[in-house]
Amino acid sequence: MKPERFDVTVVGSVNIDLVASVDELPRPGETVSATGYAQFLGGKGSNQAIAAARLGRRVAFVGLTGDDAEAAEVRAAMQREGIDLSHLGAQPETPTGRAMVQVDSSAENSIVVVAGANGHVSAQHVEAAGDTVADAAVVVAQLEIPLDAVLAASRAARGAFVLNPAPAQALPAEILEQVDVLVVNEIEYEAATGRPLPADTDALARELAADTSVTASVVVTIGERGAYVWDGHELTHVTAPRVAVVDTTGAGDTFIGALADALSRGEDLVTAARWAAHAGAVSVGSLGATTGMPRPEAVHASLERSPEPPSASAEAP
Numbered sequence: 477m478k479p480e481r482f483d484v485t486v487v488g489s490v491n492i493d494l495v496a497s498v499d500e501l502p503r504p505g506e507t508v509s510a511t512g513y514a515q516f517l518g519g520k521g522s523n524q525a526i527a528a529a530r531l532g533r534r535v536a537f538v539g540l541t542g543d544d545a546e547a548a549e550v551r552a553a554m555q556r557e558g559i560d561l562s563h564l565g566a567q568p569e570t571p572t573g574r575a576m577v578q579v580d581s582s583a584e585n586s587i588v589v590v591a592g593a594n595g596h597v598s599a600q601h602v603e604a605a606g607d608t609v610a611d612a613a614v615v616v617a618q619l620e621i622p623l624d625a626v627l628a629a630s631r632a633a634r635g636a637f638v639l640n641p642a643p644a645q646a647l648p649a650e651i652l653e654q655v656d657v658l659v660v661n662e663i664e665y666e667a668a669t670g671r672p673l674p675a676d677t678d679a680l681a682r683e684l685a686a687d688t689s690v691t692a693s694v695v696v697t698i699g700e701r702g703a704y705v706w707d708g709h710e711l712t713h714v715t716a717p718r719v720a721v722v723d724t725t726g727a728g729d730t731f732i733g734a735l736a737d738a739l740s741r742g743e744d745l746v747t748a749a750r751w752a753a754h755a756g757a758v759s760v761g762s763l764g765a766t767t768g769m770p771r772p773e774a775v776h777a778s779l780e781r782s783p784e785p786p787s788a789s790a791e792a793p
Contacts, residue, residue, distance in 0.1 A: 481607070481611035481612060481613065482534050482535060482536040482560065482608060482611070482612045482613070483528070483533040483534045483535065483612070483613050483614065483737070483740040483741075484525070484528045484533045484534075484535045484536075484612060484613065484614045484615075484616060484733075484736045484737065484740055485535070485536045485537075485538065485605075485608055485609050485612035485614075485615050485616070486521050486522075486524050486525040486528070486535065486536070486537050486538070486539075486615075486616045486617070486736075487521070487538040487539065487597075487602055487605075487609065487615065487616070487617045487621070487625065487626070487629040488519070488520055488521020488522070488524065488525075488537075488538075488539055488594075488597075488616070488617055488618045488620060488621055489519040489520050489521040489522070489539060489573055489591075489594040489597075489618065489620030489621055490517075490518075490519040490521055490522040490537070490539050490540075490541060490550055490554075490564070490572070490573060490594065491517075491518040491519035491522070491572070491573035491574055491575045491589065491592075491594070491620075492515060492516075492517065492518060492546045492549065492550065492572055492573070492574055492575070493515065493516045493517070493518030493519075493574075493575045493577050493764065494513075494515055494574065494575065494576050494577065495513065495514050495515070495516060495577040495578075495579060495764060496510040496512070496513050496576075496577070496578050496579070497510060497511045497512035497513070497578075497579050497580075498510055498511060498578055498579070498580050498581075499511060499580065499581050500580050500581070501578055501580045501584060501585075501586050502578070514764060516764040516766060516767065517549070517550060517553040517554070517766055518575050518577075518726075518766070519573055519575070519594070519620065520618040520620050520640065520642060520729055521537065521539055521594075521616075521617075521618055521620065521621070522537065522539075522550070522554060522766075523726050523729035523730070523733070523766055523769075524616055524618070524640070524729045524732045524733040524736070525537050525554070525557075525559050525616075525733065526554070526557050526559070526733065526766050526769055527726075527729060527730045527732070527733020527734055527737075527755070527759075527766075527769045528616075528733040528734070528736050528737045528740075529557045529558055529559050529733075530557065530733075530769045530770065530771055531733070531734060531737040531755070531770070531771070531772050531775070532737070532771075532772055533736070533737050533740055534558075534560075535557075535558070535559045535560065536559065536560040536562070536563065536605075536608045536612065537554065537559050537560065537561055537563065537564050538563040538564070538597075538601060538602060538605045538608065538609065538629075539563075539564055539565075539594065539597055539601075539621065540564070540565050540566065540567045540593040540594065540596055540597050540601065541564065541565075541566050541567070541572045541573075541593050542566065542567055542570045542571040542572035542573075542592055542593040543566050543567065543568050543569065543570065544571050544572055546571070546572040547566055547572050550572060551564065560608070562608065563601070563604065563605040563608055565601065566593070567593040567596045570592060570593045570596065571590075571592040571593065572592050572593055573589070573590060573591055573592035573593060573594040573620070574589070574590040574592060575587055575588065575589045575590070576588045576590075583721040583722060583760070589620065589643070591620065594620050594621050595621070595622065597621040597622060597625045598622065598624060598625055598628075599624045599625055599627065599628035601625060602625050602628035602629050602632060603628060603632065605632075609629060609632040609633060610632050610633065610634050611634065611635070612633070612635050613635045613636070613739075613740040614635055614636045614637075614638060614736045614739050614740045615629055615630075615632075615633035615635060615636070615637050615638065616638045616639075616640070616732060616733075616736050617629045617630070617637075617638075617639055617640070618639075618640045618641070618642055619640075619641050619642055619643055619645060620642075620643065623648065623651065626639070626651060627648075627650060627651050627654070630651055630654030630655065631654060633654075635740075636656045636657060636739055637654055637655055637656045637657075638655075638656065638657045638659060638732065638735065638736055638739070639651070639655045639657070639658055639659070639692075640659045640660070640664075640728075640732050641658070641660060641664050641667065641668050642660075642661075642664055642728070644660075644663045644664040644666075644667035644668075645667055646667055646668070646670070647667075647668050649689065652668075652689060652690060652691070652692070653691065655691075655692040656692055656693065657692055657693045657694075657695060657735070657739070657745065658690065658692045658693070658694045658695070659694075659695045659697065659731070659732050659735065660694070660695070660696055660697070661696070661697045661698070661699075661728060662696070662698065665696055668690070669683075669687060669689070669690065671683065673696065677704065677711055677713060680696075680704060680706075680711055681706070681710070681711040684706045684711065693705075693706060693707050693708055693745055694706040695735065695745070695749055697728060697731055697756075699716075700716055700718070700757075701715070701716065702714045702715040702716040702753045703716075703731070703749050703752070703753055705745055705746050705749045707745050707746070712746050712749075714746060714749045714750045714753050715753070715782075716753040716754070716756065716757050717753075717754060717757050717778055717781065717782040719757045719758070719760060719761065720761060721760045721761075722760060722761055722762055722768075726759055726764070726766055726767075726768070726769065727756045727757075727759050727760050728756070730752075730755050730756045730758075730759040730768075730769050730770075731752040731753065731755065731756040732752070733755075733769070734748075734751055734752040734754075734755035734756065734775070735748050735749060735751075735752040737751070738751045738752065750779075751775060751779075754775050754778040754779050754782070755769075755770055755775045755778075757778060758770040758774050758775060758778055
């Protein structure tokens with residue numbers, strides 16, 4: 477009997493995050509003393525998978541750890557979240573990915589990523605995952621793994637393909653053509669389109685309507701201001717609630733995991749983005765990328781406390 481399909485399959489990176497708390501981020505050439513240190517599971521791929529799993533989705537992960545001691549730590553953490561790891565392999569003689577994270581007293585961060593095993597994820601790994609990718613309601617990928625693996629995921633996905641092009645870089649047309657929902661921040665928007673993000677929503681709507689290279693729906697995350705959602709016809713501003721911020725490191729990944737969660741449940745893109753904006757806001761209340769990722773009850777509570785004001789929308793001419 478064919479197994480039940482996954483709600484969300486994430487094809488991507490998995491890291492160990494080494495997080496130092498500092499009063500101020502160091503300037504070039506400056507040494508500062510940490511006020512605290514912690515180690516967490518991280519990586520955009522695993523973060524997004526955990527965010528979706530915490531919200532109740534059946535999640536699978538496709539990627540690679542190294543063959544070091546940290547690989548066992550990664551697997552144990554993801555298994556505790558109920559994520560299927562049948563296609564999380566181990567790359568011989570290679571370290572598990574790392575991210576060196578500095579977080580200052582204002583919750584700003586600076587991150588350096590070491591790819592490690594993530595740099596060895598290939599199209600063959602994705603193809604070997606078979607129905608785990610092909611039959612998922614939503615497939616999510618990022619750019620902390622090689623582009624050929626991302627392209628293979630986009631081609632294999634029969635459900636919605638959600639791409640977060642981070643770290644920011646220009647995207648080949650053959651990948652862009654396969655994307656159903658492109659999720660970017662302001663920097664990633666410029667890298668993907670070759671243009672800075674317009675400040676005016678009417679201008680952004682006109683720009684997206686005229687851009688023949690981007691046929692996907694587009695979600696632009698704009699931090700504490702929420703997100704812009706382009707569905708191919710209309711641009712909607714989805715707001716985020718005001719919250720006390722401890723660490724923003726995992727907020728973007730929480731947003732994407734929550735967006736995939738809502739899309740896999742059949743929500744429309746604007747509703748899914750609003751759910752994701754509240755999930756991301758809840759997540760920033762704790763140190764570490766995954767520590768504050770919410771359960772559904774916390775997101776529902778945030779939504780109830782913050783009735784959505786009338787959305788500012790701009791329709792393409």
